[in-house]
Amino acid sequence: MKHSETPVASPYYLVQGGASLQGEVKLSGAKNAVTKMIIASLLTSEECTLRNVPLLGDMYLTMKLCESVGTSLHLDDHVLTLRTDSIARSEISTEVGGLNRIAVMAIGPLLHCCGEVSIPAPGGDRIGPRPINFHIEGLRQMGATIVERDGFYYCTTTKRLRGTTIKLPFPSVMATENFLITASLAKGVTIIENAAMEPEIVDLIKLLQKMGAIIEVKVDRRIVIEGVEKLRGASHTLLSDRNEAVSLATAAYLTRGDVYLRGAQQDILLTFLNTLSKMRLRFDIDDEGIRFVADDQPPPAIALETDVHPGFMTDWQQPFTVLLTQARGMSVVHETIYEDRFGYTSALIGMGAHVGLYSKCLGEVPCRFREKEHQHSCVVSGPTPLKGTQLYIPDIRAGCSYILAALCAEGESQVFGIDHIERGYEHLDAKLRSLGAQIQRIEATATADVN
Known part of the structure; x- marks a missing residue:
C-alpha cells in the first residue's frame, strides 16, 4: 500500500506485533x-x-x-x-x-x-x-x-x-x-x-x-x-473484571506467552476456563489469581456458542474469535445474544484471517435469530498468519480484539478509535506494555503518516 496522509481526530495505538507477553498484571474492578x-x-x-x-x-x-x-x-x-x-x-x-x-x-x-x-x-x-x-x-x-x-x-x-x-x-x-x-x-x-x-x-x-x-x-x-x-x-x-481477564488471557495464548492475572476469579470464569480446557490450553489457578501459559503448538479448533450466564459470554466472543484464527482446523462460533456482532471480522480478513459469516444458526442453543437474515454465525479456518494493518475500532470488545490481532500479527499496526477502548478498559495499553507488548499511545495530530 502507498504512504498517505490520513486525518486523525484523536490519539491512536501503534502496535508492533510478535512480542511474547510475560509477567504479572493486576486486574481492574468490573x-x-x-x-x-x-x-x-x-x-x-x-x-x-x-x-x-x-x-x-x-x-x-x-x-x-x-x-x-x-x-x-x-x-x-x-x-x-x-x-x-x-x-x-x-x-x-x-x-x-x-x-x-x-x-x-x-x-x-x-x-x-x-x-x-x-x-x-x-x-x-x-x-x-x-x-x-x-x-x-x-x-x-x-x-x-x-x-x-x-x-x-x-x-x-x-x-x-x-x-x-x-x-x-x-x-x-x-x-x-x-x-x-x-x-x-x-x-x-x-x-x-x-x-x-x-x-x-x-x-x-x-x-x-x-x-x-x-x-x-x-x-x-x-x-x-x-x-x-x-x-x-x-x-x-467490586469483583474483578471478567472481560479484562479473558482479553489478557487470550493475549497470552496469541503471543505464545506466560501471564499471571492477579485477582482473576475462577468462579466467574468457569465457562471460559472450560473452553480453554477443551482446546488443551494450559492455565493454573491459585488463591490469588490465574496463570495462563501457552505452548508452541496451535490449539485444536472448537465449536462454541454465546449464551446468557452461565453460558459463554457474548463479550468474550470477539477476542476468542481472534484466538481461533490461530487454531488448527475449522472453528464455528454461534452468536445468540446480539444479531450484529461480527462486523469486526472484516478487519481480521484484511489481516489474512479466513473467516466466513452465515445467517444460519450453526449451533444448538435456542436462538432468537433463527430463520432471520442476521449474519450471526461465523466459521474460522486456521491457523493463518496475520499481517499488520490500519484498524478502525467500532466498539469496545471489537476494539480489544483488534489490539489482540495486532499483537500477534507480523509487522506494524495502527489502531484508531481508541476512545472505545479507554471507555471500557483501565489503562489497557499500559498493562500490555508491562507484559512486554510493543504498543504506544500516539497523541492526536492534525494528520498522521500511515501506510
Missing part, C-alpha cells in the same frame, strides 16, 4: 458493575464507598451524571466515595446522559426522590439494536408515566412506585439491574421473571443488601425484591 453501583448510591442520602473501582471512561461518565443531579464525589486511587444529600435537579442533559445507556438506570432513583425525571435517548456501542423498551415497560408497570418526545423520555409519578411482576422477554442484564435498583424502594413486592443472573448482578445485589434492601434469588431465573422505606449507606469492594 466495568459492568461499577456504573450500576454508582447509580444505586442515589437511593440513599448517606455515604457510599466503592473500592476496587476501574478508572475508565464509562465510570467517569456515570460520575458526571450523578454529580449533575447533586451527588458529591471523591475519588482516591481506586476508592470512590459518594454522597447525595439531596437531588438538585431531575433533568439529565444529553451531554452527561446521551453517550451510553446508563441514564435509563437513574429513572427509578430520581422518581423515588423527586417524582419526575427526564433523560436523553441513549447511545452506546454499534453492535445491533439495544432498545430500552424492556426498561420503559417495566417502569410503567411499577407506576411511572413515561412519554417520549423530541429525543427525550419524560417520566413522572404522582405516588410511590409500586411492586409488580415483571416478566422479561429476554434475560436482559441492564433491565434486571434497573428493576433491582428501582424495586428496592418500591411499595410492596417486585418479582423479576426470566431475570439475568450475571456475576455483576449478584455483586449489585450484595451492595443493595448492605444498604438494607431485601432481595432473594429464586430458582428458574426469578428474583424477588421486597421494597423498604429507606436505604442506608454502605461500603463494597
Whole structure:
C-alpha cells in the first residue's frame, strides 16, 4: 500500500506485533458493575464507598451524571466515595446522559426522590439494536408515566412506585439491574421473571443488601425484591473484571506467552476456563489469581456458542474469535445474544484471517435469530498468519480484539478509535506494555503518516 496522509481526530495505538507477553498484571474492578453501583448510591442520602473501582471512561461518565443531579464525589486511587444529600435537579442533559445507556438506570432513583425525571435517548456501542423498551415497560408497570418526545423520555409519578411482576422477554442484564435498583424502594413486592443472573448482578445485589434492601434469588431465573422505606449507606469492594481477564488471557495464548492475572476469579470464569480446557490450553489457578501459559503448538479448533450466564459470554466472543484464527482446523462460533456482532471480522480478513459469516444458526442453543437474515454465525479456518494493518475500532470488545490481532500479527499496526477502548478498559495499553507488548499511545495530530 502507498504512504498517505490520513486525518486523525484523536490519539491512536501503534502496535508492533510478535512480542511474547510475560509477567504479572493486576486486574481492574468490573466495568459492568461499577456504573450500576454508582447509580444505586442515589437511593440513599448517606455515604457510599466503592473500592476496587476501574478508572475508565464509562465510570467517569456515570460520575458526571450523578454529580449533575447533586451527588458529591471523591475519588482516591481506586476508592470512590459518594454522597447525595439531596437531588438538585431531575433533568439529565444529553451531554452527561446521551453517550451510553446508563441514564435509563437513574429513572427509578430520581422518581423515588423527586417524582419526575427526564433523560436523553441513549447511545452506546454499534453492535445491533439495544432498545430500552424492556426498561420503559417495566417502569410503567411499577407506576411511572413515561412519554417520549423530541429525543427525550419524560417520566413522572404522582405516588410511590409500586411492586409488580415483571416478566422479561429476554434475560436482559441492564433491565434486571434497573428493576433491582428501582424495586428496592418500591411499595410492596417486585418479582423479576426470566431475570439475568450475571456475576455483576449478584455483586449489585450484595451492595443493595448492605444498604438494607431485601432481595432473594429464586430458582428458574426469578428474583424477588421486597421494597423498604429507606436505604442506608454502605461500603463494597467490586469483583474483578471478567472481560479484562479473558482479553489478557487470550493475549497470552496469541503471543505464545506466560501471564499471571492477579485477582482473576475462577468462579466467574468457569465457562471460559472450560473452553480453554477443551482446546488443551494450559492455565493454573491459585488463591490469588490465574496463570495462563501457552505452548508452541496451535490449539485444536472448537465449536462454541454465546449464551446468557452461565453460558459463554457474548463479550468474550470477539477476542476468542481472534484466538481461533490461530487454531488448527475449522472453528464455528454461534452468536445468540446480539444479531450484529461480527462486523469486526472484516478487519481480521484484511489481516489474512479466513473467516466466513452465515445467517444460519450453526449451533444448538435456542436462538432468537433463527430463520432471520442476521449474519450471526461465523466459521474460522486456521491457523493463518496475520499481517499488520490500519484498524478502525467500532466498539469496545471489537476494539480489544483488534489490539489482540495486532499483537500477534507480523509487522506494524495502527489502531484508531481508541476512545472505545479507554471507555471500557483501565489503562489497557499500559498493562500490555508491562507484559512486554510493543504498543504506544500516539497523541492526536492534525494528520498522521500511515501506510
